[in-house]
Amino acid sequence: MAMAIKLAKLSLAFDDVPIGAVVVHNDKVIGRGYNKIEKLNNSLVHAEIIAINDAISNYGYKHLLDCSLYVTLEPCSMCAGAIVLARISNLIYGAKDPKTGACGSLFNIPQDERLNHRVNVISGIKEDECSQLLKDFFKKLRKSENGKK
Numbered sequence: 001m002a003m004a005i006k007l008a009k010l011s012l013a014f015d016d017v018p019i020g021a022v023v024v025h026n027d028k029v030i031g032r033g034y035n036k037i038e039k040l041n042n043s044l045v046h047a048e049i050i051a052i053n054d055a056i057s058n059y060g061y062k063h064l065l066d067c068s069l070y071v072t073l074e075p076c077s078m079c080a081g082a083i084v085l086a087r088i089s090n091l092i093y094g095a096k097d098p099k100t101g102a103c104g105s106l107f108n109i110p111q112d113e114r115l116n117h118r119v120n121v122i123s124g125i126k127e128d129e130c131s132q133l134l135k136d137f138f139k140k141l142r143k144s145e146n147g148k149k
Contacts, residue, residue, distance in 0.1 A: 001070050001072070001092065001094060001125050001126045001130075002126070003022045004020040004021055004022045004047075004071055005020060005072055005094075005126065005129060005130065005133065006020065007020030007021070007022065007034040008020030008034055008047070008072045008130075008133055009133070010034045011034045011035040011036070011047075012137065014036065015141075016035040016037050016038045016039060017035050017037070017134070017137060018034075018072070018133050018137050019034065019035045019046070019071065019072050019073045020032075020033070020034045020035075020072050021033045021034070021047040021048045021050070021051035021052075021071040021072070022069070022070045023051050023055035023064060023067050023068070023069050023070075023088070024067065024070065025055075025059065025064070025067045026066075030054070030055045030058040030059055030067070031051040031052060031053070031054035031055025031056075031057075031058060031059075031064075032050075032051055032054055033046075033047040033049065033051030033052075033054060034047045035047050036050065044078070046075075046076065046078065046079050047072075048069065048071055048075050048079035048082060048083065049079060049082055051069065051071075052064070052069070052082055052088075055067065056086070062086070063086060063087035064086045064087060064088050064089075065087055065089065066089055067088050067089060067090075068088070068089060068090035068091070069083060069088050069090070069091050069092070070092045070093070070125075071091070071092075071094070072094045072126075072130040072133065072134075073094065073097050073101075073130060073134065074093050074095065074097040074101035074102075074103050074105055075091070075101070075103050076097070076100045076101070076102055077100070077102040077107060077109060080102040080103050080107070080109035080110055081102075081109060083109075083110055083119055084109060084110055084115055084117050084118075084119060085117075087117050088119055089119065089120060090119065090120045090121075090122065091103060091110055091119050091120070091122070092121075092122045092123075092125050093121075093122075093123055093125070093130075094124070094125055094126050094127050094129070094130025095127050095130040095131040095134060096123060096124075103121055103123070104121060104123060108121075
């Protein structure tokens, strides 16, 4: 999770929401990503999607069997769907997302029994640190927006 937090901080250079993600297989990092939505002006380039794509390239197969995804914030529905489709075994995330979280907060896509793959989900890892990073970002964003008015 420490590496995911470091990656999340890279998002700040582009005024992106600081979210980082790392895919691990056999204790080796095979995929990394951080939010690039503002940088690339593309709403689909979430940290998880970038990390999964990187991992697939390095793993050499479309299904990331026996892999774990570490992410600083509970994934949204798009990313939760990608996690299931990539057949990731374990999802470990830091902070819960009560507004858009799809891994236990609003929905629980990775563990939905109607789907053909289920993911082991562990939440709350370094939750305070992950949450504080987001709080600081949005506090700074609100402050700068108020200064523009």
